[in-house]
Amino acid sequence: MQADVPFNKYFYYIGSVCFAFYAAFHTVRGNPLIAIMSSINLLAICYILFKYKKNQLEISHNNIIISLLSLSVLIACYELGRSGIIYIFPLVAGYIYYYSSRTAVLSSITLCVLALFMSLNHLHYETIIRTTVPIAITVVISFLYTKKVEHHQTQLRHIARSDHLTGLYNRRKLISWLKNKEHTVSNTTGHLLFLCLGVDNFKHINDQYGHEFGDNLLRKIAVTVEQQLAAMNITNRDTVISRVAGDEFVVGVYGSLPYSLVKSISTELLKSVNKIECVNGISLSVDACVGLTARSRPFCYEQVIKEAHIAMYEAKKVSKNQMRFYSSKLAKKVKEKLNIVELLKSALVNDEFYLVFMPVYGPTGHRITGAEALIRTHNDALSTYTPDVYIPVAEEHGLIHQLDEMVIRKAFKTLKHSSLNQLDTFSLAINISSQQLKNKHFPKMANTMALEEEIDPNQIEFELTETALVDFDQTSIDIIKQTKTYGFRVALDDFGTGYTAFSQLQNFPVDTLKIDRSFTSNIDGKNIDQGKMVDVILSLAHLYNLNVVAEGVENSEQLDYLKHRHCDSYQGYYLSKPISWHEMLALINHEST
Template sequence: HSKKLLDTAYIDILTGLYNRNKFLDDIADLTAQAQFNGTKLGLLLIDIDNMKIINDYNGHTAGDEVLKKSAEILKRFSKNIIKAYRFGGDEFLLAIKNCSSMDSITNVCDTVFESFNSEQIKFSGGIAVYPDDSEEPEDLLRFTDIAMRRAKKDGKNRITNFKPEMQRVFIQKLNMQAKMSAALLNSDFYLVYQPQFDIKTGDLRGFEALMRWHDKELGDIGPAIFIPLAEETGMILEIGDWVLNTAFCTLKNWQQKYSFKGIMSINISPMQLKQPNFIENIRNLLIKYNLNPDAVEIEITEGIMIENMNEAIEKLNSLKNIGLRISLDDFGTGYSSLSYLQVLPLNTLKIDKSFITGITEKNGIQANITNSIITMVTKMGLQTIAEGVEKNEQLQILKEFNCHIVQGFLRGKPMPEQNCAAYLGGKKSALISLETEKS
């Protein structure tokens, strides 16, 4: 009877393989054996690729079939030197014993990989080796996971060996994540505001709210570093809420104190837009700060189109119906085509700095492209904002092309709130720009 109980504690019902508990019991023996024989122990963590898609499109039974098929393949390999375990979810683990060299571990893993692929099953794998990578079982497991994640990141359907620098990157990430959480609590994040001007009249159109982070130890950490990390860890949701709240509050403040009639432009991450309550949050903020939606511009990047185009368009239409403006950022740098512009409910198109930089070159290719984009979207009824304008020649050309708005260091750098307030209060010298810095 106790044998039966042991079996259920150690056997995975679906696949009949040993489970994680059994591995955690076995690992001490496996490493002791390797140490005694002076051999290596290889651990291969296998994570089936795109399991979510298989389950979503073909139902969970299809997912279970893939797992059973995977287990069958692994059972073929389970001999004296190889033990297979199902780790739960779509993860399996192979322990490869008595290996004299790294090559023999690699050969086994390659053979397993080919067997899976020949059965049309793709997986990302991570290898860690005792004693080369560590002698501690917890470390080895963690390292297989880090290596497997790297394999996923590098494009899936491959096996990656653990390397110490991966752990460094991993620790840096964890460290940054902890710092980000603390930064939210301690208000180490702050917003700066970059002015946008009408090209022809020079009038202020409004400001784009941009996020900054000052860390006591690391100094200024750029958005290019922390935004992707915040998206990867999901922290972008809290940070995004903070940005919306702060920008709405500032806008209300400027309207009350300086009768500011301009626009506040706020960047939204694809993850924020995906949240079921996003539209409701925006509605509540408009009520909370008693703002006219026409003064708020939601700035999106082409990234929102990748996963679920229809859902994204639906949400943007809801925002548009509430009365907010919608702006598409860095147009022309990604995979966006003009066909997007037909389906997205936009008011404004931002032309990326990379176009503006080459606009004054002699051969005129960038200039022609920029000119045709401006002409075409103007016909569609959109306003255009040129980003990253840093030279007078660029400004003159954009004027000729009938671009509407300019944003860039030439006319105004991103500024702290107090500079903006002083500027709105009539103190023109509060503006920080390349022009004012020269004089």
């Protein structure tokens, strides 16, 4: 019997009524054998219904009923002849429903031969031969129908467990495979290795070449992974290869796994993916990262999938073509991040953020010409982390747009209620995430806020870190240009620490470069090379008509060095630490007296 055939209680209810009627009817008609057989069937049905109510039903119970029904049909043929033969047809349908096609056909043929033989007691052999034809037709048609149904079921099972794009197993099949291993893994019977491979910058590939190209690349990666595992004889083991989502592929291996094999699998997979150089006649470089986790004792499948993904994302943060194992240290780091996420959400809901301002001094180093707004928090738990820690977490977990908008709004409101508002000699710098370079709504949002708070956009400068240029594209350029169209200015923060060539600045429309503090802080009269680097940045920046702000000015020697080389502006603890708006206004007023 097929294990997936559902129990139909109504069939048994109707059968019990029918057999009760047959038992009484044939008792009255003087057919005790049929009456006894009907009573046995009735008792068997009642027993099965009782087991069903107790939730103790087994496949064997249905097999018992099929056997009793078969015996009843044979007895009916022996006792009634032609009237008994008609019961063959519904029983053949029952075989088709309950058994596989092969078993159903063999059972049907056996039943028909025995039933016709039993009917010889009442029928002439010529009548039996004539009766054989419709019975044979019924069996053949039922067999063909069953084969067609099984074919469709096979196709549906394949579709249900396969990824439509690559033909690999999908997430459902992967989970099924893992569930089968949950309680079989042990130090003696076998280990589980589970790795997740994610393609680097796949969204950028999709955007640049189109989704059809991206689909073809995924197919090629799937074939490459399968071929590489086959070349390493990994597929000879108990293995599953799956595409679980987008550009993420998963490989699970169960068995005796030496450490050298564990390490080589991920290394060779990365190498094989890196060898993909051409798709649809277009040359490209394909990079990926791998996250791994392993088990030698019973586990929860959800946790294994989660660990492999965490390790892969951690690898992606380091660089391209990296591999990372999941560890307790990594788990602690993830747990801490999730805690920070909850603290950020709470601080946003309860308005627990505020701003301090780092004054920016003009060419002489004596007069404040602007300020940089810096985020701080009243939340005691969140305040144990610096913005350098929780801002990247906000970016990673989708909170950065809300955080940026909050900072911009607070900065605008602060400037609005100040004597510095509409003063063209003062500018306010606001840090924004590089993710805003993908947010087409950002320029309009910033301008709308400026209008609402009656702020002149010419007083506002949005700061982006230099690393934002690494993944910038035409969309990013368009967003910056639109932002500048409203009158806002754009600065490149931490300049010199990234990968930007000065030639790129021609295509990246910024107004200001901020020399990273790592260069400024090393100017001490002894380190000539660092001084030369600052000289190069200042010379080329002025060649491109860019304003330059030196960060991290910590002493008079550094300030004098920068002033001598005509740096435009300075900020640092030697001049002023971050202070409240009112303290900064007091400094500005003091300068005027």
